[in-house]
Amino acid sequence: MGETALLELDNVTKRFGSHIAVDRLTMSVHQGEIVALLGRTGAGKSTVMGLLMGSIGCDEGGVRVAGKDPSRDFQALRGKMSVSFQTDRLLPWRTALENVELGMQILDFPKDQIRPKAREWLRRVNLHGAEDKYVHELSGGMRQRVSLARALAVDPELLLLDESFSQLDHVTSQVLRRDFAQIVREYHKTCVFVTHRIDDALEMADRIFVLAAPASVRLELRLSAADRADPARMTQIHDQIAAAIGGPDE
DSSP states (O other): OOOOEEEEEEEEEEEETTEEEEEEEEEEEETTOEEEEEOOTTSSHHHHHHHHHTSSOOSEEEEEETTBOTTTOGGGGTTTEEEEOSSOOOOTTSBHHHHHHHHHHHTTOOHHHHHHHHHHHHHHTTOTTOTTOBGGGSOHHHHHHHHHHHHHHTOOSEEEEESTTTTSOHHHHHHHHHHHHHHHHHTTOEEEEEESOHHHHHHHOSEEEEEETTBEEEEEEEOOHHHHTOHHHHHHHHHHHHHHHTSSOO
16 A cells, blocks of 8 residues: 555535534545545535535635545546445446446547446456346346446546445445455555445445544544454454444444
């Protein structure tokens, strides 16, 4: 994992009228890291995600993604970040293969590369054989795998996941989290994901930022392979996070 900060928030504040959604938030994410933004509903996680995507700008402080302000230099970041949401946002009139192709088509990839890349990414997310299925023929987990394949197929530097696993049942979510984290690490991608579930963060993240409302860092933790191999240590970390959030996992 490199030490170059791909993403930086410097003393960021965001207000909506009189409501402070983000309060002097400072954090950075290095290239190759998987970072979780963890907190209860109302902790400002989605607002932070909006700041990173550039869909909203901050009132104070600065946001930088690959050295650019995403709200002002959105075009400069075109193709450098991909987003996967809580709902899969697939187009029902397209097959799984055609949905994966969409991002590459929007970014004007060479036409002869699009279909082979889409097929390859469906294979990488374990959907070989489902290329010609339409959205209504796919399970929830399969649809979310198509969404993740679409996000990865454009070869972004940064992946942003907004509660991408929360709509799935526990077993499906657990398998998909494991597979996705393996792919992200294999291809040395950088990923920031928001979640309200402690297990999501523990299973995937290299670092966890526990956010309090309004969004500010209450706790920052780094996880290692040795931590994950030690059940007692993981229980300790889980309890530490739960205490910081203010209650048990949802």
